[in-house]
Every structure is written in C-alpha cells, then in structure tokens.
Amino acid sequence: ILNVEQSPQSLHVQEGDSTNFTCSFPSSNFYALHWYRWETAKSPEALFVMTLNGDEKKKGRISATLNTKEGYSYLYIKGSQPEDSATYLCAFGTDKLIFGTGTRLQVFP
C-alpha cells in the first residue's frame, strides 16, 4: 500500500514570511510526484509535476524540490501573501495518484 505523508498538517504564518512543507513518499519504483493547490470551495489545481531526482520547479513565489532517493519533496513559498492561503496537496504514483492529506496554510495580513 502506497503511503504519502505530508507535514505539518497546518501552518499559520504572517504575511511576508517564507514557509515550506514536506511530502514523504515511497522511494522505490518512483514515477512522478505532483503538487496541487486547493482553495476552499474550489477544486485542486496542479502546481508542479516532477519526475526526475533533483528536479526543482518554480512558479512565481512558489517552488518545489524533489529527492527520489530518499523519498521526499519540499514546497517553498517565499514572501507569503493572504491569497496563498489554501491546502497544498502532494500526490505520488504511476497511472494513478495517491494523495497525501495536505498541509493547510493560513497567511494572516
């Protein structure tokens, strides 16, 4: 059974702070690691898809790194803004994705 774990479960930061969270996944038979952003009352939106060890991807103030050998990925948000408040999900798998339970980020002005 594939297990994807995310930490922390929730995070409260002040506007302007930088933050990061972790996704852990099985290191054997790696295929792809996805990050999604999920705002309340909306549906998850894809942020990044990473497939290679050492991958680093960036979209604006948000970036992610991948270590497939040790089975973890970090998501970083630089200079958090209130609009970054959302749940950030990672997902691992081949044809089908197994999702973690997410990190709920709240950014206070």
Place this chain on the structure above:
Amino acid sequence: DAGVIQSPRHEVTEMGQEVTLRCKPISGHDYLFWYRQTMMRGLELLIYFNNNVPIDDSGMPEDRFSAKMPNASFSTLKIQPSEPRDSAVYFCASSLNREVYGYTFGSGTRLTVV
C-alpha cells in the same frame, strides 16, 4: 475550454435511493479518475479509466458503487442503494500528459445521504 464539468453540484437524497453523478472530461484527455473526499480519509481514488476502459476499480468501496464511461466525453458514478456513510464530495478529474500537466479536477459533487 470549459474544463472538467461535473453535475450536479449538490445532491441530497434519502438512504436507499439511487444516486448518479456525472462527469464530462476535457476533450482529448484520455484518462478519467473518480475521487472521493472525506474529512477522515482525504482524497481517495475510487476508479480510473484509460481510453474509456476501466483500468483499476480497487478503490470502489462496495458493490453498491459502479462507474461507467460509455464514450470519451462522459462518465457516471452510480451508488445504489445509497447510505449515509456515502456522504462526501466526489471529484472527477481528467488528464492527457499527466507527467507535464497533472490532473484537471472538476468542481465536485457534494453528496448528502440522509
């Protein structure tokens, strides 16, 4: 592109009734997934299709659940008979080149079984 379209947005039904959830994937996407979201278990994969063919239904909780994809532009998830523990948000997602773009999710159907 209208994205992945799910209907209805909300469904309230009585225990024992049949419920049908509908999904229209993005045109050209060859994978379609049904997920269920609950507070306890997060997003769980129920079943997925590739080119309209069911590939893995190991996540379907019981025989009361069934899913079909009669053509590339339509899929249904049916629960018969429904039970209160089926109450959840059901998401449909589709993908084409998922190693590049990931999945595109619909807005979900919030099902309440009373």
